[in-house]
Amino acid sequence: MNTTLLVTFHWHSDSTGEYLIHRSSFSRCETVSLFSLDFDWKAIIMKIMTKKEKIESNLICPNCSHKISRTKNGFYCENCNSLYPILNGIPILISAIDERKRRESEYHSWISNRYRDLHKMDTYRNIYYHHDSLKPITNLKHSSKTLELGCGTGYDAAYLLSKGLTVVATDISIGQVTQAKKELSKNKFKGNAFLYVADAENIPFADKSFDAAYITAALHHLQHPRKALMEMKRCIKDDSFIVVAIEPNRYEWLVVIGFLFSIFKKTLYLFSSSAALIARKEKTEHWREPNLERTFSICELTSLIEHSGLSIIKVKAIWFTLGFVHWFTTLLSKMSKRNWYISRDAERIFILIDNFLSTLPLINLFCCNWTVWCRKKETKNLNF
Secondary structure (H helix, E strand, O other): OOOOOOOEEEEEEOOOOOEEEEEEOOOOEEEEEHHHOOOOHHHHHHHHOOHHHHHHOOEEOOOOOOEOEEEOOEEEEOOOOEEEEEEOOEEEEOOOOOHHHHHHHHHHHHOOOOHHHHOOOOOHHHHHHHHHHOHHHHOOOOOOEEEEEOOOOOHHHHHHHHOOOEEEEEEOOHHHHHHHHHHHOOOOOHHHEEEEEEEOOEOOEOOOOEEEEEEEOOHHHOOOHHHHHHHHHHHEEEEEEEEEEEEEEOOHHHHHHHHHHHHHHHHHHHOOOOHHHHHHHHHHHHOOOOOOOOOEOHHHHHHHHHOOOOEEEEEEEEOOHHHHHHHHHHHHHHHOOOOOOOOHHHHHHHHHHHHHHOOOOOHHHHOOEEEEEEEOOOOOOOOO
16 A cells, blocks of 8 residues: 655744755654755745745844854844835845945935936936846846946846846945835836845945856945945846946046136136026036045056956947937936937937947057956957
């Protein structure tokens, strides 16, 4: 006579990160180490676990780097007794931050509702160059895990989700992550998006947790950009990609233009005492970033990346004519009550011009932004 024995399993991770199984049957109940079993139970369990559980299994404490576990009130670290809350479904995985980071976080939370309009995120130029910068990542296999630093309102995350990737999006601003959650909730692939409030210089994920990482138009906001790059390197698997996209060029040649523009403004105010003009000036200052943003010459940016232990695959100069278009329309939008744009057909022409200028030696040094593709170790003969 054959007898069938029903066995059920419940697992959890202890403070050392070792998986334990509570094994029960009709005759007994016991707790055993996962690694003491004859079968590859860890591989089986990883397949059974939900995507969310898999992501959370890689979380570490921002304060002491030990594993943290989910509790009723948030995430808890048994090593240093730190508790990280969950607000509106978003884990806040940040240890103490300095005044500079606090200002940065509060400012970007404040503008989160207008962020996409202020930065013209729906323009063809932004769509084109954002998507182009992410080509190494979109070529990864389906369901690859990608890490984003400085996710903003989820603009790039939405694109990668549409390509079948799993995206863990982080930002130091609770307002931006909340807005990203709202935007990504409209995405049919929203089940593959996981959002966290986190510091780019202290990423709360274990080593080699991701297949790729990227940071777009955010590295120049950081006080210690090399630390962020080294954290990204730590968090990705060997031979994985890192994309550093749309970082501002150190354009000393614009000093002359800036000087002439300051003369123009002084002349304008000298001959006009218009209250409306003064009000527009004050409104423009109202939107100014709280911290001084850095810029990078190509030598500075590549040196920074290489000294972070990364190998550069390709550097692309972007935004020549479009840089001026972007600055001018953004300035007008900040000064007025409407959003200023140019037509998509005009933008396509400017993109063709800019792509041509990027191929010219010396001329390409005068771009407005850089995009760099790099890897955790040297790789040759890569084509995208």
